[in-house]
Amino acid sequence: MSLPEIPLSLTPRQAADGAVVTVPLPTGATRIRIPPAMDDDLVRARVDGQDVLLRIRVTRSGTAIGRAWPGLLGIAAVIALAVILATGLDHDSTPSRPSAASSSSYDPYIDDPYAEDTSTEDRYTEEPAAAETEADGTEETEDPATEDPYDTEDPYDTDDEAAPEPYENGTCLNGTLPDSTTAQEVSGVDEVSCSASDAHYQVIQRFSFTSDMSRCEANSATQYAFSYRYTLNGTAINEYVYCLIGLGSYAR
Template identity: 50%
Template sequence: MSPSQEIELTLTPAQASAGVVIPLNLPTGTQRLRIPPARNGDLVRARVGDTEVLLRIRVSGPPTPPPTPAPPAPSGKSGALGCLVALAVAAVVISLVVANSDDDSTTTASSSPTASPTYTPYTPYTPPTYTPPTYTPPTYDAAPAPAPTTEAAPSPFQTGTCLNGQLPDSTTAQTVYGVKEVSCSATDAHYRVIQRFPGTSDMSRCDANPRTEYGFSYQYTLNGSVINQYVYCLVGIGSYSRA
């Protein structure tokens, strides 16, 4: 068996005087050793398991002051009791000197096992699974289809018919309203039809008639479909005449 290696252990005067339990890093791990009262230079043998550890005690700081000696016995009582007390003190001092006279004297130290910490394994966080709600679109009843229009198409204006209303005094085509057939003797008769062209909306057709003063296009639709259309060539009556 190889000789044990000395390890220096530095204690304070108070620790060396009263003894101390102190953790110590050893080759086998950290151990808590109970060191008995010792002096500077003492060699403490400690056994950790099957291993023997030698601890050389070093006391730091000023030494602990020695105990105050007891006052001398009063006169008249220095009989046998006084001698016994003196002998007892001398015996204690001698025993301490003998026990610690050699630097290689040993003191037994006990080791306390270090408690192993307990760890709780980490459990990773698992987020909850999100399930989107199921959307059901609302159901709408289809709007009823409009009833077919049975209105008959208006009769086209005949040549020689008189019209009221007011047509724009412009060569650019514009939308007009309120043009209706009236009697040619009526005070609101403003125009007379001198020619018509069915099945077209091209008002330039009236350019071939030199009497034309106004052009009037009429179109009748039913459910988005053109039923009939006419272009009318007109002359003005009274103040509406351009002759």
């Protein structure tokens, strides 16, 4: 009989180093040590004498800061700020240099195959020692004039790591927000199916271009507030505040 799979979201750092995380199981939430794993890996763990299968989902990298405020109705709200957009890395555009072992005394693009050979000595032949010296010198010395200053990646090209789309009303999130009135860093919060076992929160309202958590106080149904800020080169390019309700045991 095959074991049911339980999806588990990890940050890139947790996936790379391994971590002890809280896993929601049918019998209740349990802390399990996860070894280093990659996205979509299947990890087998043993809990209370039974085996469970955890399907690893690696979320975007980023840090988040959360805080809660005392609402008029006595609810605790949590804020998290995330910086997850990184600029592109410049790649070395210098072409590879031929080694001395690949030097040849005959260049098919220079020699004329129809020209008469007027000399018994090949004027293109180099002494082996001279060829090695020239090749070594070529590798050690780079001519800045040959480098194309424009042949670099566009730092504003975010096709491979673009800022994610904002969550719509009704979107469900996983992870765990701290039950605290003090600002805290949080991670591992990502969109999941509302039917997933790790769906802990649901978006009921969104405010764009702001990080003011008090905006959610106007919505009496708010149980948590969650904010993401996406930056590029230190400048905020997108900012959203989400008013959330808890699902299942996370409801207040």
